[in-house]
Amino acid sequence: MKKFLIITLIVLITGCGGKKVETETEKEPDKQPVEEKKELTLEDYKNNKVNELGEVPIMMYHGIHNKKNSDTEYTGGNVDKDGYQRTAEAFRNDLEFYYKEGYRMIRLTDYVDGNVDVELGKSPIILTFDDGLENSIKVTGLDSNGEIIIDPNSAVGILEEFKKKYPDYNVTATFFINGGIFGQEKYNEKILNWLVDHGYDVGNHTNTHVNFSTVNAARSEEEVGKVYKILDQIIPGKYVNIVALPFGSPYDLDHSNMPHIFSATYDGKTYETKSALRVGWKSESSPFSSDFNPKFLKRIRAYDNNGVEFDIEMNFKLLSNNRYISDGDKDTIVVPTTSKDKLGNTYNKKVIEY
Ligand SMILES: [Zn+2]
Numbered sequence: 364m365k366k367f368l369i370i371t372l373i374v375l376i377t378g379c380g381g382k383k384v385e386t387e388t389e390k391e392p393d394k395q396p397v398e399e400k401k402e403l404t405l406e407d408y409k410n411n412k413v414n415e416l417g418e419v420p421i422m423m424y425h426g427i428h429n430k431k432n433s434d435t436e437y438t439g440g441n442v443d444k445d446g447y448q449r450t451a452e453a454f455r456n457d458l459e460f461y462y463k464e465g466y467r468m469i470r471l472t473d474y475v476d477g478n479v480d481v482e483l484g485k486s487p488i489i490l491t492f493d494d495g496l497e498n499s500i501k502v503t504g505l506d507s508n509g510e511i512i513i514d515p516n517s518a519v520g521i522l523e524e525f526k527k528k529y530p531d532y533n534v535t536a537t538f539f540i541n542g543g544i545f546g547q548e549k550y551n552e553k554i555l556n557w558l559v560d561h562g563y564d565v566g567n568h569t570n571t572h573v574n575f576s577t578v579n580a581a582r583s584e585e586e587v588g589k590v591y592k593i594l595d596q597i598i599p600g601k602y603v604n605i606v607a608l609p610f611g612s613p614y615d616l617d618h619s620n621m622p623h624i625f626s627a628t629y630d631g632k633t634y635e636t637k638s639a640l641r642v643g644w645k646s647e648s649s650p651f652s653s654d655f656n657p658k659f660l661k662r663i664r665a666y667d668n669n670g671v672e673f674d675i676e677m678n679f680k681l682l683s684n685n686r687y688i689s690d691g692d693k694d695t696i697v698v699p700t701t702s703k704d705k706l707g708n709t710y711n712k713k714v715i716e717y
Contacts, residue, residue, distance in 0.1 A: 403483070403690060405717045411484035413697045413717075416705045417687035418646040419474060420466070420678060421489040423662035426496045427454050429516040439667025446666025446674070451516045457665060457675065458525050461488050462532055464679060470564055471537045472603045475638050475657045477650040477710035482531070483691030486682075491640065491662060492518055493568055493607050495540035500558070502550040511553050519563070539568035539607035539640075542589060552597050559601040566605040567591060567636070575620045576612045583620040587636065588629020595632065604637050611642025616659045625658070644673040649687050651696050653707035690715075 407413075426448040432440045439446075440453020449457075466488035467481040479487050492499050501514035513520045518536075526534040538558060544551040558565055569575075570589040573582070587606060594602040606624055613620060625636045643661030648654040668674035690697040697715045698706060706714065 403692075407483070408690060408697055408699075408715075408717045411690075412688050413484070413690045414686075414688050414699055414702065415479070415690065415696045416649045416652050416698050416702050417486070418682060418685050419479075419487050419489065419649060419687050420646045420682060421471065421474075421491060421640070421643075421660060421662045422457075422665045423640075423642065424449060424454070424490065424492045424518065424665050425494050426498050427451055427516075427518040427521065428498060429514075438669060441666055446664065446668070449665060451521060453667070454518065454521055455524075458521070458532075460675075460679075462525075462529055467531070468533045468535050470535050471566075471605060471638075472564060474650055475605070475660075477708065477712070478693060479650065479687070479689060480693040481533070481689045481691070484688060485691075486686045486688055490522075490536035491539065491607065492536060493539045493609075494572070495538065495543060495545050495568065497546045499538055500545055500554055502547055502554060505553075511550055511557055519558075522563075535562050535564070537564040537566050537603060537605070539566045539605075540590065540593075541568050541572050542570040542593065544593070555594075555597045559598050564603045565594065565598065565601075566603045566607060567594070568607045569609055572609045574610050574612050575608065575624065576614075576618070578620070580620060580623045583623040584627040584629045587624055588627060588632065588634060591634045592630060592632060604635055605640065606636050606638070607640040608642070614641070616656075645678055646682055646686075651698075651707060651709060651712075652705050654705070655707055 428442045428448055428450055430442065430450040431452045432450050435442050435450060437444055440450040442448035442450055465485050467485045469479055469481065469487045469489060471489050471491060474487065474489055481487050498517050500519040501517035502511045503514050504512045506512055513523065515524065522534050522536060525532055545554050547554065555565055567587060567590040569586040571586065573586045575583055624639055627634060638657045638660055640660050640662055643663065645661060645663060647661050663673065663678045666674050670676040695713045695715055696709055697717065700716050703716050
């Protein structure tokens with residue numbers, strides 16, 4: 364009993380135990396807690412190949428079409444030649460694949476802030492959707508409570524299916540919208556509110572899907588500022604200050620329009636953008652790596668190309684050698700001694716080397 368109290372005390376002091384443990388302890392002090400957190404040993408780190416300086420995949424999706432792979436004339440689940448559009452069948456297969464490979468979803472904004480909360484031995488993955496397409500979250504009507512009814516074969520419909528199927532998957536995604544929001548005038552406001560109330564995030568993809576390399580500074584500010592204004596009106600304080608760059612342009616952080624994407628005052632309102640997302644090709648650094656630059660983040664194009672040119676298959680093969688693997692504690696950074704010279708921003712967390 365005494366020993367048990369001491370364990371509880373440690374859990375409370377270090378804050379590493381779940382809240383469930385504390386509550387159960389108070390109610391039934393004689394019963395062992397269900398999920399008692401044990402101290403991890405170096406052996407545990409080794410056995411699980413923990414490496415919190417490994418790479419993190421940020422997947423870039425656009426449209427999800429209610430089709431089978433055999434309905435398209437392109438490779439795998441690509442609906443168009445370049446695979447920006449994907450079949451619902453392929454998207455379901457992607458989600459099964461990531462889960463079985465030991466990936467668990469985290470929010471893009473948490474990643475940027477150095478909050479990586481996944482179980483011991485698992486790896487973080489981030490999902491993003493650009494263009495505010497109708498098939499991101501297709502609304503088919505309202506139920507008797509006035510809540511939106513979501514097409515089960517649209518991206519969010521499928522994500523919700525996986526939320527039920529694998530509760531430990533931590534299903535989430537960030538949707539980057541243009542001025543037309545999700546192109547469903549009747550439901551746009553309800554959709555934005557529904558998304559942020561159900562664990563998803565919404566970010567900025569510019570008002571008219573502008574190519575920043577072809578416009579001036581004032582237009583750049585208008586493009587970014589208008590979308591932040593829409594978000595401020597509909598979901599104030601609940602969206603993410605992240606811009607997905609249309610066409611991935613400009614391709615250089617030193618481009619003269621970049622400062623205007625990051626900060627400006629448009630129409631009387633000042634905005635600050637914390638990250639810009641590129642149309643990338645491969646995984647990104649750990650937020651704790653010296654290579655990490657939250658201002659300019661690469662993404663993986665979620666498409667099929669027979670395992671070449673940085674398609675999903677190729678990227679996850681590459682990741683099998685250098686992926687981020689968690690110690691299950693978001694307040695520590697555990698790194699193998701061999702890669703500790705890669706350590707960058709530690710966000711004031713405790714660093715453990717092994
Ligand atoms: Zn786009």
